[in-house]
Amino acid sequence: MTMEGRARPERAWWKEAIVYQIYPRSFFDASGDGVGDLAGVLAKLDYLQALGVDAVWLSPIYRSPGADHGYDVSDYREIDPQFGTMADFERLVREADARGIRLVLDLVVNHTSDEHPWFYASRQGIVPYRDFYIWRTGKNGGLPNRWRSVFGGPAWTYVPERNAYYLHLFSPKQPDLNWDLPAVRQEVYRLMRFWLEKGVAGFRMDVINAIGKPELDDETDAVGFERVINHPKAFRYLEEMYEAVLKGADLLTVGETPGVTPEHAWRYAALGRGPLGMIFPFEHMTVDIGATKWEPAPFDVVRWKRVLFRWQTKLEGRAWPALYLGNHDQPRPVSRFGDDGEYRVAAAKLLAALLLLQKGTPFVYQGEEIGMTNVRFPSIDDYRDIETLNFYREGRERGVAEETLMAAIHRMSRDNARTPMQWSAGKNAGFTSGTPWIRVNPNYREINVEAAWADPESVLHFYRALIALRKRVPALVYGRLVPLCPDDPAVIAFLREDEAGPWLVALNLSPVPTTWPLPRPIAGRPMVRVLDNRHRPPAYWDPATPIPVAWGDGEAAAFAEVCGGKAAGGPEIGAPGERPPERGGHGAGPSTFAGEGRRETPVGAAGPDGKQTAADVRRGSWEVERPEAFRLGPYEARVYRMAPPGHRRRRPGEGDG
Template sequence: MEKAWWHKSTIYQIYPRSFNDSNGDGIGDIPGIIEKLDYLELLGIDIIWLSPVYQSPNDDNGYDISNYYEIMPDFGTLEDMEKLIEEAKKRDIHIMMDLVINHTSDEHAWFEESRKSKDNPYRDYYIWRESGDGPPSDIQSVFSGSAWEWDEQTGEYYFHLFSKKQPDLNLHNPEVREHLYKMMNYWLDKGVSGFRMDVIDLIGKEIDEKVLTDGPRLHEYLQEMNEKVLSHYPTVTVGETPSATPETAKLYTGKGRNELDMVFTFQHMSLDERAGEGKWALKELDFPELKRVLSEWQTSLFQKGWNSLYWNNHDQPRIVSRWGNDQEYRIVSAKMLATVLHMMQGTPFVYQGEEIGMTNSNWDDITQYRDIETINYFHEKKTEGVPEGEIMKSIRTKGRDNARTPFQWNDDTHGGFTEGNPWIEVNSNYKKINAKQAIKDQDSIFHHYQKLIALRKRLDILVYGEYELLLGDHPEIMAYTRKWEDQTLLVVANFYGGNPEFHLPEAADDSHAKMLISNYSDTSERPSDINSLRPYEAIVYLLGK
């Protein structure tokens, strides 16, 4: 496989609003991130994925951009952004910006022009349709309700797949694409190293045919973007592609395709929801299916593409609360989940707070929530007569605000996040769970992540080794090998709180076994000595001469 500078990297996502507030206004900001770069350097990460900091009226927490060239005043100034890039570079940390080009804010100058008249030069920058009686189609917004919004001024509907304040751009218009490439070049020239591309599988949509994802011109546009922008810089890119399968991922990331470096799969993230009913329809995790899905991505993309590896981000609940045990076994289960993920092939993503085992917020009152998707869902279901207790259970389990509570730095007021009133409540467990305590404790989740990140830098087998699933049907154990040259990496993890039996496969030779990492302090040095696994136990062995 052709090697890239970012193959041994670990990417850390920062949600700026909730990371660190430097000026006491209750909102995290760019100077606050600069203050914490030494912490990230200590953790060992290589790239920061920065959620949007552009100018925005903040209808969808910055994913509604009104000016791609300016910084939202809540977060600081353009000079602060330039300083962040510079200070990160001093610590060998790259910056990956969020690229949101499926839609803009309705307060973007292009849209303000577009809605003035039907013959305005910017009209075709967005998607407008006539309709005699109600919306032009029954396409629904991701954030509830119709995806069409009536505009009185010109007597037509505009299309918005997300909030009505997020009109979709028309990327079939070559002028729009050229403007976006110019903007990307601007930020790359400033010194950022790449982009995480928000819902990038939507940019080729054909609304009148009701084709939203994977439109017929999607890959043509990505190749054009690569040719005009990405190929001129040493970039790293990841596309958010909820519709992607292992087969379509090869189109995005395959050698010679000249599109993206990797994509975010959503397949594993939907295994605790009822099929076809959306994320709020809860069900128990289908664990054998989780193993099958993760393994299919590992084997399908081997030497043909590249995987992104993640459990958490700003849109997902906290993984230790979701598929771990955030009570009695919070520390060992968080380490287990990290181990299972970081030993796979691909680029691991760590979401802020994951490395200290931050948990879901578990609030009972809808007034405590800030996320537009959550609030819309609550009111929609109340109108439908769904019992409030049932609605709130789904929100506590899957709401995006679980990931957006302020980072817990220490046991001071508001977890050390701010000296003011935070824009959203700090999780009440901040006195017990915080970075200061985690750094001090050598057996903490933080230090486990630090070791996993260091192993990836050191061992080629972790980066390039071939993956094979073991015990695919086992209801509790996740086990797999990675093979590279004359070495084998064996990963064994108990995904649950019981004590399942485990025996080393007969073909495996552990006479030269070396235990690389474990989440228990007294793990056997040889896998053949293990008869059963403890709750959430995870062990990695290097076998070979």
């Protein structure tokens, strides 16, 4: 079937979902051995449900020697013993499903571990595995070409048994599979079906745009990965994967695709036609780096938002965006794009609004919801990441000063995201009763889930408010994004709008106050501030709450209708540890807006007792504003519901009634 011949529903559960990424070894350790595990994920499902999560993406849990912490797989059909057993995984699927949470696995098939049985056989030249990997003889007594590995050093390693070199775009412990061999592709499709039969709801596909290799006679002195990505073969192989495995399945599929443009997205994930549902772009993660990730460049708000807005406008109507600001490979967003000092809470909330209110599926990485920060370990001995350790070693060999290397590591090391999840102010941040595999960030006594839950104005409760708002308002999922003020050096602002009318998001990504004149025709238009990051969010955001009759009765009723209709009713979600109310499965049909199965989630913090007065519910909300300009404080974020279309602004003296 051709791409043009496909048809998929415009609405889908994965477009409406909040996806939470878990790096299992750092999430929660139930066994006490210092490494997070599947039992630990199971123990925190109620927390994830209370947060409002719809799907969990698990970083690799397959058997692995751990050279790259699971991204070097030695057996795709076995759970690594450090994480538990297959029975643990099957129970996790069942218990997550009971809470309306789906599980998405990391599919790591550009390469395997060099300890995979396929590679053992391939290096011995044993059929049928002889050509499962990419082997080349040397040239002129040297390497096959001059490519370098992403993790440093040559991209080729010599094996005497074959009298040949194998390609590894990453570590020598991660030999690249030969996707040109049909048998390799069929093995991948079989292992995908294996996990789908276990009940997984999709795959995040690791560096999937590198699977199609060009001819290898390229003599360029370059990082090999950069010479490989987005080869036409990659598109062709993903088309085949779609036909063999994904066709007709209601799955979340997202490709990790460094080096892509919006035009690439149109091929990988064209709406209704592409082989994947979404791709992760990287352009917005490169605006603050130089020639390499370790070389800093000034963070330019104007450049950043132009990148964000270009992807939004280029993908509109053509491909569905995947949204993220952090993950297991990136520094903590609040340290990178915001402020992890005086304004940490405000900046973390602002970045949450930016992430959750753009068009696309938001991916929240563990700890972002409490504003976890980068770590500044004093010694290289405290780090575990292979990329970080190689960078330090090579830098010292070149004579680079220790303090220069450590400053770069403090800023960009992948271990910034991999320190243990901070659950409490207790021993090891409540992560483990043993010795953690990597040290805990020392700020866990102030930044942790327990403290955040007790504080109604915390980052955590602002996340809950935003998530619930997004779930109740279709415009914030499917409505188009209209960029505003592209040249303002501090303010990121945009509209989300559908046929019911617009929502306005205004963010001051600056540590100093700023004034933003609202553009016409927005200026002076009636609007209601629904959320901001300066006030406690309403505990139960109820569109039926009385609205000052400033737009007239008809307009006020229309506003309430657009915002979700009648109050949801039902109990407030309790504190962590209390079992939230049961929800039924995954809903009916592809869209949670269909009605049946829809999650009616309260918004924000109600405090430990789950109670709030009507006055508190209305606090900071429902007052009609007609601003000509916003005076925004440091890292201030505001979310407004604007007057429905057709509103006629009152003349002076006309009154509100």
